[in-house]
Amino acid sequence: MKSFDELSLKEIVDEVQDGFILGIPADYSGVPMKFTKELIKKGVKNLKLYCLPLTTIQGDMLIGSGCVSEIEAAAVTLGEFGMAPRFSEAVENGKILIKDSTCPALHAQLQATEKSVPFMPLRGVIGSDIQKHRKDWHVIENPMRSSGVREEPVLLLPAVQLDILVFHAPCSDRNGNIQIGRRRELATLAHASKKVFVTVEKVLDIDFFEDELSAATCLPALYVNGISIVKNGAWPCALPGVYSSDNEEIKKYSLAAKTKEGFGEYMRYCL
Amino acid sequence: MNLDIQREELLISQLADLLKNDKHVAVGAASPIPGAAALLAKEEAKFLNKRLRVTILHSNKYNNFTDGARELFDCAAQGRIDTFFLGGVQIDGQANINLVGTGEYPKIKKRFPGSFGSALMYFVVPQIILFREEHSPRTLVKKVDFISAPGVSERGVYRPGGPKYLLTNRALFKFNKNLKKFSLCKINEKETVKNLIKVTGFDFDVNNKISQMPNPDTNRINILRDKIAPMVSEFYPEFANRIWGI
Numbered sequence: 056m057k058s059f060d061e062l063s064l065k066e067i068v069d070e071v072q073d074g075f076i077l078g079i080p081a082d083y084s085g086v087p088m089k090f091t092k093e094l095i096k097k098g099v100k101n102l103k104l105y106c107l108p109l110t111t112i113q114g115d116m117l118i119g120s121g122c123v124s125e126i127e128a129a130a131v132t133l134g135e136f137g138m139a140p141r142f143s144e145a146v147e148n149g150k151i152l153i154k155d156s157t158c159p160a161l162h163a164q165l166q167a168t169e170k171s172v173p174f175m176p177l178r179g180v181i182g183s184d185i186q187k188h189r190k191d192w193h194v195i196e197n198p199m200r201s202s203g204v205r206e207e208p209v210l211l212l213p214a215v216q217l218d219i220l221v222f223h224a225p226c227s228d229r230n231g232n233i234q235i236g237r238r239r240e241l242a243t244l245a246h247a248s249k250k251v252f253v254t255v256e257k258v259l260d261i262d263f264f265e266d267e268l269s270a271a272t273c274l275p276a277l278y279v280n281g282i283s284i285v286k287n288g289a290w291p292c293a294l295p296g297v298y299s300s301d302n303e304e305i306k307k308y309s310l311a312a313k314t315k316e317g318f319g320e321y322m323r324y325c326l
Numbered sequence: 327m328n329l330d331i332q333r334e335e336l337l338i339s340q341l342a343d344l345l346k347n348d349k350h351v352a353v354g355a356a357s358p359i360p361g362a363a364a365l366l367a368k369e370e371a372k373f374l375n376k377r378l379r380v381t382i383l384h385s386n387k388y389n390n391f392t393d394g395a396r397e398l399f400d401c402a403a404q405g406r407i408d409t410f411f412l413g414g415v416q417i418d419g420q421a422n423i424n425l426v427g428t429g430e431y432p433k434i435k436k437r438f439p440g441s442f443g444s445a446l447m448y449f450v451v452p453q454i455i456l457f458r459e460e461h462s463p464r465t466l467v468k469k470v471d472f473i474s475a476p477g478v479s480e481r482g483v484y485r486p487g488g489p490k491y492l493l494t495n496r497a498l499f500k501f502n503k504n505l506k507k508f509s510l511c512k513i514n515e516k517e518t519v520k521n522l523i524k525v526t527g528f529d530f531d532v533n534n535k536i537s538q539m540p541n542p543d544t545n546r547i548n549i550l551r552d553k554i555a556p557m558v559s560e561f562y563p564e565f566a567n568r569i570w571g572i
Contacts, residue, residue, distance in 0.1 A: 081395060083384065108395065109355075109442070130425075130440035134356060134384075135564045143437040146427075155426060157445035157474075159399035166396075178403060178484050179446035184431060184473040186445075207484055239394030295386055302563060 056260050059231035062281040067252040068093045070281075071102075071219055074124075078220035078248050079106040079114060082134065082300075084238040086113050086292040087223040087254050089285045095120045096326055104128070105217055107165065107240050108158035112292065112308055115139040118151060119318045127154040127215075129161055135302075136309035141318055155185050160192075160212050162240070167214035168247035174211045181208055220248035223288040224274075225297045227255050228263045231276035236296060245278040254285035256297065331541050333495065334359055334569050335550060337459070339542035340493055340512070341411075342367040344455055348408040350379040352398060352451075355442055358565035360411035360457055361385075362550070362558045369549055381407075385561035399443055402450045405486065410451040412444050413458050416470040419528025420506045421477025421489040423448070423456065424470035431472045441474035448475035451487040456501075461494035467527040478506050497522055498539065499530060507531055512539045 071077065071094055080086060084107075091113050099122050104114055106128035114131050117123050119141030131142040145151045160177055167175035174193075180186050181194060191213050196206040203209070222241055224233045233253050235241045245251045253274075263269040288294075291304035311321035341363030345351050351364040364380045365388065371378040382388040383398060391397040401407055414423035415438045425444060429435030448454055458465055479485045492499040492508060496517050499508040509531035513522060515538050523532075542550065551570060559566030566572050 084395070109440070128440060130355070130442050132356070132439035135562060138437075138439060146437040147434060149433070153432070155440060157441050158443035159396065159403075159446045162396035162399065177446070179449035179475075181483050182473070182476040182479050183441075183445045184426075185441055188431065204482075204484065207482060237392045237394070239392070240396060241394075243394060243396070 057229050057231075057258060059276065059282060061258075062252070062283045064090060064093055064254065064283050064285055067221060067254070067281060067283055068097055070250060070252060071097075071099055071221075073100045074103070075218040076103045076105055076216070078217040078244045079104050079110045080222045080241060080244065081107060081109050082111040082292055083295055084241055085223040085235075085294060086111070086289050087221045088113060088290055088292055089288045090221050090223070090254055091116060092326055095122060095322070098122075100124075105215060106131070106161065107244055108156070108161040111139065112305060115141045115312065116322070118142050118145050119312060120322065123151055125152040125154065127156055127161070129156050129158040133305060133309045136305050140309070140312040144315070155188065157185055162243065164212045164215040165217075165243050165247035167212065168216050169243060172214065174213055176209045176211055178209065180210050186210065215247065217244065217248035219250045219252070220244050221252045221254070223254045223285070223294060225255065225294060226257050226259050227253065227282050228269075228273070229258065229260050230262055231279055231282055232263045233274040233276075233279060233282070234263065234269070234272060235274045236272050238295070242274050242278075245274055250280045251278050252281045252283070253279055254283050254288040256284070256286060256288065256294070258282075258284060331547065332569060335542060335547065336514075336539060337493065337495070338363045338366060338550060339546060340498060340539055341455065341457070342370065342546075344453075344491055345378065345409055346371075348378055348453070350381070350407050351409045352381040352383065352402070352407045353411060354383050354398075354447070356413070357411055357457075358558060358562035359459075360455070361562060362554055365554050365557050366546070366550055369553060370546070382561055387560055388557070399446050402447055405450070405452075407451050409453040409455060410447050411455050411457050412448060412475070414456065414465070414470070414474070416465060416467045417456055417458060417492065418467050418470045418477075419508065419530065421456065421492070421501050421508070422470045422473045423475055423477070424472045425474040426472040428471050444475040447487075448489070449479070449485050449487055453490045454488060456489055456492040458492070459495050461496040462525055463527040466494070477501070478503060496525070502531070505531075509533055510536055512537050514539050
């Protein structure tokens with residue numbers, strides 16, 4: 056049936072080395088929570104989280120567990136359940152470096168890597184304190200004669216390559232193509248990552264490429280280094296189109312994580 | 327039916343009034359009140375035989391995008407979004423917004439989630455409505471501690487968009503781009519201009535044409551409670567439960 060070798064979750068976790076740049080999907084695009092908890096158990100250190108463009112409980116748990124030295128994001132939040140308490144505490148006390156960004160810049164930096172060009176221009180942002188504090192960003196005058204306004208200031212953002220990306224998806228087909236639906240930012244993340252691993256709810260004994268509809272909504276296996284079947288792999292986050300988030304659980308976390316002790320207790324229960 | 331208008335319903339109604347000329351309204355993260363307002367405006371537009379498109383980013387159902395999360399920003403940059411909402415931990419008199427935190431960056435005292443997409447959306451969407459429920463000297467300040475996105479830009483910077491209104495619990499302001507200043511438009515019926523001056527950290531213009539925020543009429547409140555509330559509960563279940571008990 057399958058034309059790929061299924062990995063165990065442990066094998067995926069073992070691919071993550073200390074200091075890696077780890078791609079983090081937003082709460083609407085398949086958060087690999089089971090993987091994240093295993094990663095915390097392993098005690099990985101100095102991760103650099105690259106969020107496209109934000110993270111919720113996944114980033115907050117990794118930060119609270121001391122796995123992170125740096126995070127590049129447009130926001131870290133628990134959404135309806137308020138601020139991400141471990142993140143806020145870590146930033147306020149200088150425990151992690153936050154490279155503050157804005158959503159379209161995080162997309163553009165990966166798009167540069169997708170195209171294998173050294174930078175990507177973006178409008179807006181100029182005059183903000185985000186730009187002021189990003190020494191890796193540059194403003195040039197538009198050199199083009201035929202497009203845009205001549206000498207208009209334009210922001211340039213460096214290409215960013217991820218070491219590893221892990222996300223959770225509803226299913227793969229028998230050839231290891233992954234269903235991502237409309238969550239195309241997962242393709243952007245995958246194209247810009249050296250290695251890509253996916254946890255899925257199930258494997259279907261079909262070929263997505265035999266149907267135009269499913270072909271257009273999958274991430275081709277060519278970008279995927281390994282797949283592991285993990286039931287309920289996004290819980291308590293939502294897996295759009297499959298199950299919604301467990302709001303009771305996220306609320307429980309948001310209350311517990313307000314203090315270091317509460318967070319520790321929660322993690323002991325949840326690991 | 328209970329016609330006691332809740333605070334949130336009044337704000338939804340105020341925002342819906344500002345969307346009447348739009349063709350496409352988009353709503354970003356953590357925005358239940360703007361989301362409800364956009365869907366309400368869409369529903370009301372139908373009675374006038376107009377079509378309003380609404381994109382709620384955090385909804386699967388009320389979402390027009392298929393090209394991933396970047397499509398919102400590309401779509402806005404192309405000029406295809408008429409109105410978007412932004413908030414702020416702090417908003418200052420020149421309409422600079424701060425979504426990052428208080429204190430001197432990067433040694434921040436109180437850290438908030440972050441700037442989201444504000445640093446592009448504020449530049450390219452023609453009507454940005456600033457929305458912050460809390461109206462106090464700590465939210466509406468003379469100068470923000472961190473500029474997530476500036477209210478105005480220097481000449482030469484590409485900027486077809488920017489702030490048009492600021493709505494709070496207490497008042498609605500209009501932003502004047504040339505004067506770089508807010509002016510008061512409407513006030514909550516429980517408010518006085520004198521008190522507003524006291525609780526606002528920045529100076530604003532007070533002209534003669536100030537009116538009270540009108541309460542939504544029965545028709546509007548019925549649409550909101552019967553039709554819009556269940557829609558909101560799809561993408562903001564906590565909010566819908568708190569306000570409408572559904």
